[in-house]
Amino acid sequence: MPKIVDHDERRATISSAAADLIAEVGIEATTMKQIGARAGRTTGAVTHYFADKDDVVLAALLLADGSIQRRFTAALTTPPNLVEALLAALPNDAESRRDWRVWRVFSDYATRSESLLMQYRASSASWLDTATEMVAYHAGCSADEARLDAEMLVAVVDAIGDEASVDPDSWPPERQRELLEHCFAKIGRVA
Amino acid sequence: MPKIVDHDERRATISSAAADLIAEVGIEATTMKQIGARAGRTTGAVTHYFADKDDVVLAALLLADGSIQRRFTAALTTPPNLVEALLAALPNDAESRRDWRVWRVFSDYATRSESLLMQYRASSASWLDTATEMVAYHAGCSADEARLDAEMLVAVVDAIGDEASVDPDSWPPERQRELLEHCFAKIGRVA
Numbered sequence: 001m002p003k004i005v006d007h008d009e010r011r012a013t014i015s016s017a018a019a020d021l022i023a024e025v026g027i028e029a030t031t032m033k034q035i036g037a038r039a040g041r042t043t044g045a046v047t048h049y050f051a052d053k054d055d056v057v058l059a060a061l062l063l064a065d066g067s068i069q070r071r072f073t074a075a076l077t078t079p080p081n082l083v084e085a086l087l088a089a090l091p092n093d094a095e096s097r098r099d100w101r102v103w104r105v106f107s108d109y110a111t112r113s114e115s116l117l118m119q120y121r122a123s124s125a126s127w128l129d130t131a132t133e134m135v136a137y138h139a140g141c142s143a144d145e146a147r148l149d150a151e152m153l154v155a156v157v158d159a160i161g162d163e164a165s166v167d168p169d170s171w172p173p174e175r176q177r178e179l180l181e182h183c184f185a186k187i188g189r190v191a
Numbered sequence: 192m193p194k195i196v197d198h199d200e201r202r203a204t205i206s207s208a209a210a211d212l213i214a215e216v217g218i219e220a221t222t223m224k225q226i227g228a229r230a231g232r233t234t235g236a237v238t239h240y241f242a243d244k245d246d247v248v249l250a251a252l253l254l255a256d257g258s259i260q261r262r263f264t265a266a267l268t269t270p271p272n273l274v275e276a277l278l279a280a281l282p283n284d285a286e287s288r289r290d291w292r293v294w295r296v297f298s299d300y301a302t303r304s305e306s307l308l309m310q311y312r313a314s315s316a317s318w319l320d321t322a323t324e325m326v327a328y329h330a331g332c333s334a335d336e337a338r339l340d341a342e343m344l345v346a347v348v349d350a351i352g353d354e355a356s357v358d359p360d361s362w363p364p365e366r367q368r369e370l371l372e373h374c375f376a377k378i379g380r381v382a
Binding site for chain 2: 187
């Protein structure tokens, strides 16, 4: 009987190995060969699933971004506690620190590739949409009225994510929570 | 007559070449040899002034950070218009985009070096102090009362700096100004 190969799983294993390496040593120092070794595969297996390095970098970004989104969504309660959901998405363990580091190095790398810049824009826009919905819900206003508050909230979340993944000791969860709560207090509620 | 060598100037020229390269190709891909070539010097000249790559990366960060601070300070008027001063510090031309890109790649690189992480902390703390003074002035309150608003302001400035250096087309000066003004409006003034 021929071996049944789960291609999606194999792609996912390679993407995850790429995300680990990118977070550890940066994109420039990550090679297709190292990605293969980390995933327990040959370099040929990597090039079978990914056309080139940009392609695997993109897959690593999508994996990290999806992982952040999943933690955020899983922590959403009814009614939503937005501070807790954002805290669940922020860097507070090895996986989430990895995901935020992939995001950061990806954003820099995207300045050197038009197609990766397109993905950077799409992912950023998607988070801004989510934030706009959250703020509109929180403040009881329209999406249009929520836009600038949402940009402010995204800025604060991104800054916490960057700082807490670079310097976790200076950004324990309590400090993250305090700043998020302050930000929501400033956004305020429409009566 | 012996040639008079201006060592400070030579160090500065090499640091500036390093900052340019780091912004263009990333830290990992930047070599001592390339830095020398870019500065119009030999690799030996680079290693004469800088012990190793971390040392020249640090010099590039200090140069970029100093350059951001200088634009901010130069734009401060009496009485200070804080939005205009911050806009002058944010990425709006080739030099300021370079400076913010150096900051971003430095922050990631700092996760792999204890001494660079110390400098990252010191530089971040210094900007937070500046922001705290600004907010205390703007809101007419004490530094203690200004702390969380200052953290929020720093977060917004950092996020704009990141986004506008990665994707300048999406972050023209008008959009930067609108978000900064919104943030100051939310911080509010103590009567």
